[in-house]
Amino acid sequence: MTTQHLQTLDKQHVWHPFTHMSLWLADDPLVIVAGDGMHLIDSDGRRYLDAISSLWCNVHGHRVKEIDDAVRAQLDRIAHCTMLGQTNDQAIILAERLIAIAPRGLAKVFYSDSGATATEIAFKMAAQYWWNLGRPQKHEFIGLTDGYHGDTVGAMSVGMTAAFHKPYRPLLFKVHYAPAPFPYRYPVPGDCGVHALAAIEEILKAHHQTIAAICIEPIVMGAAGMIVHPHGFLTGVRALADKYDVLLICDEVATGFGRTGTMFACEHENVTPDILCLAKGLTGGYMPLAATLATQRIFDAFLGEPHEGKTFFHGHTYTGNPLACAAAIASLDLFDKNDLIASVRRKSLELTELLSCVNELEHVGDVRQKGFMVGIELVADKASKRPFDPKQRVGAAVCRRVRDRGIIVRPLGDTIVIFPPLATELIQLREIVDAVYAEIARIGELPSVSDRGDDQIAGDF
Numbered sequence: 024m025t026t027q028h029l030q031t032l033d034k035q036h037v038w039h040p041f042t043h044m045s046l047w048l049a050d051d052p053l054v055i056v057a058g059d060g061m062h063l064i065d066s067d068g069r070r071y072l073d074a075i076s077s078l079w080c081n082v083h084g085h086r087v088k089e090i091d092d093a094v095r096a097q098l099d100r101i102a103h104c105t106m107l108g109q110t111n112d113q114a115i116i117l118a119e120r121l122i123a124i125a126p127r128g129l130a131k132v133f134y135s136d137s138g139a140t141a142t143e144i145a146f147k148m149a150a151q152y153w154w155n156l157g158r159p160q161k162h163e164f165i166g167l168t169d170g171y172h173g174d175t176v177g178a179m180s181v182g183m184t185a186a187f188h189k190p191y192r193p194l195l196f197k198v199h200y201a202p203a204p205f206p207y208r209y210p211v212p213g214d215c216g217v218h219a220l221a222a223i224e225e226i227l228k229a230h231h232q233t234i235a236a237i238c239i240e241p242i243v244m245g246a247a248g249m250i251v252h253p254h255g256f257l258t259g260v261r262a263l264a265d266k267y268d269v270l271l272i273c274d275e276v277a278t279g280f281g282r283t284g285t286m287f288a289c290e291h292e293n294v295t296p297d298i299l300c301l302a303k304g305l306t307g308g309y310m311p312l313a314a315t316l317a318t319q320r321i322f323d324a325f326l327g328e329p330h331e332g333k334t335f336f337h338g339h340t341y342t343g344n345p346l347a348c349a350a351a352i353a354s355l356d357l358f359d360k361n362d363l364i365a366s367v368r369r370k371s372l373e374l375t376e377l378l379s380c381v382n383e384l385e386h387v388g389d390v391r392q393k394g395f396m397v398g399i400e401l402v403a404d405k406a407s408k409r410p411f412d413p414k415q416r417v418g419a420a421v422c423r424r425v426r427d428r429g430i431i432v433r434p435l436g437d438t439i440v441i442f443p444p445l446a447t448e449l450i451q452l453r454e455i456v457d458a459v460y461a462e463i464a465r466i467g468e469l470p471s472v473s474d475r476g477d478d479q480i481a482g483d484f
């Protein structure tokens with residue numbers, strides 16, 4: 024099929040996620056037909072560096088022989104069978120591998136298929152944990168402002184992403200929100216980590232009797248704009264959870280699997296959550312698979328006679344899918360074989376070096392980085408930190424121009440995200456940063472900024 028035919032059919036039949044469809048219909052969408060290492064290849068044969076890891080999940084690149092072979096070998100055995108009333112070898116092997124690398128104290132793996140289901144399961148697990156212990160009043164949650172845990176109803180409730188979730192507010196359950204410790208834009212002077220911890224403690228003092236768990240994205244809040252928390256914040260949250268007898272849920276859907284320079288972000292502060300949510304990089308970015316890990320203490324609260332009603336009644340058709348588990352096992356093997364965590368640490372330092380000049384640009388307010396997670400916040404005025412008018416869609420316009428240079432990046436509002444596969448080479452990192460730098464430097468020429476009209480870009484948040 025020609026590119027034009029595919030685009031026409033897409034516009035006729037497909038509804039895209041997080042996409043302004045009215046703009047999409049007026050655009051010529053990129054049609055990806057293949058991948059090769061760090062590149063995506065479109066229907067006209069053009070190559071693009073995948074600098075967002077195909078939405079923050081790709082780890083080793085595309086068409087990696089070891090993962091391809093593992094999935095093909097699994098196809099020769101079985102593609103799918105249920106985990107209800109039976110089990111499968113790949114899910115068992117993967118669970119053992121995950122527990123071996125997870126923060127010490129996590130003991131059980133509950134599978135699902137996306138980040139949102141991993142967090143949704145964590146919330147149900149936390150609420151039922153207390154219910155099973157005879158404390159059903161403990162069913163509320165603490166979340167952070169601008170936290171993001173996915174788009175299902177529970178995940179939207181605990182997250183607070185007004186821009187995405189406003190129409191659904193009436194559907195959501197009650198959550199206590201504490202401010203996210205965001206050094207660049209914290210509204211109160213002083214140490215934002217200390218202040219945010221004090222705010223959490225205030226909530227706990229007043230409501231701990233009804234609170235089941237605190238849920239945070241540890242170390243880096245992804246969708247909020249790659250906000251890097253001050254060191255010690257996670258340790259402080261763990262201590263507060265213990266002090267007030269509530270559970271700690273860490274959502275590592277974005278930060279897990281080496282992204283921040285450790286296998287899991289919790290390792291930066293040596294913290295073990297009671298529940299850990301994983302997805303995205305779990306299969307190396309190959310297949311939809313997620314896992315919610317829990318401690319033995321939580322698991323034990325679900326044991327008892329069937330008539331006691333302590334069973335965790337949750338599951339999905341594709342829970343523990345063997346093909347996806349086989350991909351995940353092959354991905355974990357590659358972490359070992361390529362000493363990937365050490366290499367990410369090394370390359371992260373080089374990435375910091377590359378990014379240092381971006382900070383000097385007129386319209387760059389803040390450059391945030393932890394490992395291979397980067398957010399470059401664009402501002403209209405650097406001194407006052409005044410943002411651009413969202414209607415100008417400056418972040419989207421910059422990303423579109425970067426794409427014309429053969430590199431795929433996406434904005435979160437006016438924060439440009441760089442989130443490349445962990446296997447990206449230094450020379451490719453340089454290519455990405457150079458292109459982003461060049462287009463940020465040209466912001467003044469954008470039609471929307473120079474008031475010559477609006478750049479209509481369909482696919483940003």
Ligand SMILES: Cc1ncc(COP(=O)(O)O)c(C=O)c1O
Nearest residue numbers: 137138139171172173245276277
């Ligand atoms: C921290 C975090 N939690 C949950 C999710 C939701 O994951 P999914 O899109 O796989 O449902 C995301 C997605 O970006 C995320 O960043």
